[in-house]
Amino acid sequence: MNLLKTWLIACSFFLYGWAGAQTHPDSLLPVRGFCIGAPQSQNLDGFITFIDQELAPRKVNTLILRVDFNYEYKSHPELRDKNTLSKKDVKKLVKVCQKNNIRLIPQINLLGHQSWANQTHNLLRVYPHLDETPHVKMPEKYVWPNADGLYCKSYCPLHPEVHPIVFELVDEVCDAFEADAFHAGMDEVFYIGDDKCPRCSGRDKAELFAGEVKTIRDHLAQKNRALWIWGDRLLDGKTTGIGMWEASMNNTHRAIDLIPKDVMICDWHYERPDQTPVYFAMKGLKVATCPWRNPKNAVTQVQDVVKFRAAATKPMKERFQGVIQTVWSGAESFLDEFYGRKKNTEEGENTAANCFRTLFSEIEQLSAK
Structure with missing residues (x-):
């Protein structure tokens, strides 16, 4: 009887362990991310509580913080925002x-x-000579569309002074965050290879974009850090019909064949759950799909990634990394909505907070199957 009991207990542990391994979130989706603007210093404690009580229980394992100039840079104090995170603040984030x-x-x-x-x-305000299009003047009142095609300014990637400045910022913020990866943004680049730029005029826009990706990637690699970017400029907006926002209409899409294969792609689609992760994976790039504020799209996107991983060859499976919930506000606005302190009545169910809850609820249910 004792031998039979021992055997039954052993079998139950084996079966439990096997089932747990099959449904572990890391095997389902290696990257379960959250991307948001870094909090202001005075609101840091509330955001840390959110990490502890909301992100961690949902098994979020990647947090991308849009810092930009919200840090007390020592290398370039002239580029700081007025109110910034201190190094001590950042260490609190690192700790949690x-x-x-x-x-x-x-x-x-x-x-x-x-x-x-x-x-x-801040960068072009302090160093206006780094501007790709200095002839395009900022309007008193912004409207889109406009005669200059102005959405957002770009710096000139071929200006000899730009990288010494931005790389000092990159190194300093990565050191402070103790980071082994850095997100360079690089989305929605409309100004590149401008005809009036003395350095970029006449150059291939895809080669310019790819060159900037490689320059940043190579700099980070010196300290064994990985480069992450948004993927929209690597998609052909005309052929796919995706258009100028979530894909490129100025010929940067060919850069996908020119960039290093160890660059991580964050593939955002907010209006439709387009299945472009397959395209990035087939090009040899690791990719995570990124919803924002549409809960139904987010459910479809996470289900797609799980299906892609389940049906893929081994090399392809490793490239489908997971999902990242994006939030295009500061941490404070999101937390006000998330905790019900303020309600977004105009958007109905299509809010970042609802999308976040729905997305990670779906991941939990998929993990339980």
């Missing part, structure tokens, strides 16, 4: 993420997104 086994990745927008609406961001 390490405690919960969350990979912390800082982001600074490189190349594009050097302005927004009628405001020039």
Whole structure:
């Protein structure tokens, strides 16, 4: 009887362990991410509580923080925002993420997104000679579309002074965040290879974009750090019908065949759950799909990635990395919505907080199957 009891107990442990291994979140989706603007210093404690009580229980294992100039840079204090995170603040973020086994990745927008609406961001405001299109003046009142095709400014990737500056920022923020990866943004780049730029005029836009990706990637590799970017500029907006926002209409899409294969692609689609992760994976790139505020799309996107991984060959499976919930506001606005302190009545169910809850609920259900 004792031998039979021991055998039954052993079998139950074996079966439980086998089933657990099949449904472990890491085997289902290696990357389960969350991307948001870094909090202001005065709101840091509330965000840390959110990491501890909301991200960790949902088994989020990657946190991308859009830092940009919200850090007290020592290398370039002239580029700081007025109110910034201190190094001590950042170490609090590092501590809570390490405690919960969350990979912390800082982001600074490189190349594009050097302005927004009628405001020039810090890099080009302080160093206007780095502007790819200095002849395009910022309007008092911004409207789209406009005669200049101005969405966001870009820096000139071939200007000899740009990389010494931005790489000092990148190194400093990566050191502070103790990061083994860095997100460079690089989405929605409309200004590149401008005809009036003395350095870029006449050059192939795909080669310019790929060259900037490789330059950033090679710099990070010196300290064994990986490069992450948004994937929209690598998709052909005309052939796919995806258009100018979530894909490229200015011929940068050919850069997909020119960039290093160890660059991680964050493939965002907000209007439709387009299945472009397959394209990136077939090009040899690792990819995570990224929803924002549409819960139904998010469910479809995570189901797609799970299906892709289940049906793929071994090399392809390893490239389908997972999903990243994106939030295009500061941490404070998101937390106000998430905790019900403020309600977004205009958007109905299509909010970032609802999408976040729905997405990770779906991941939990898929893990339980």
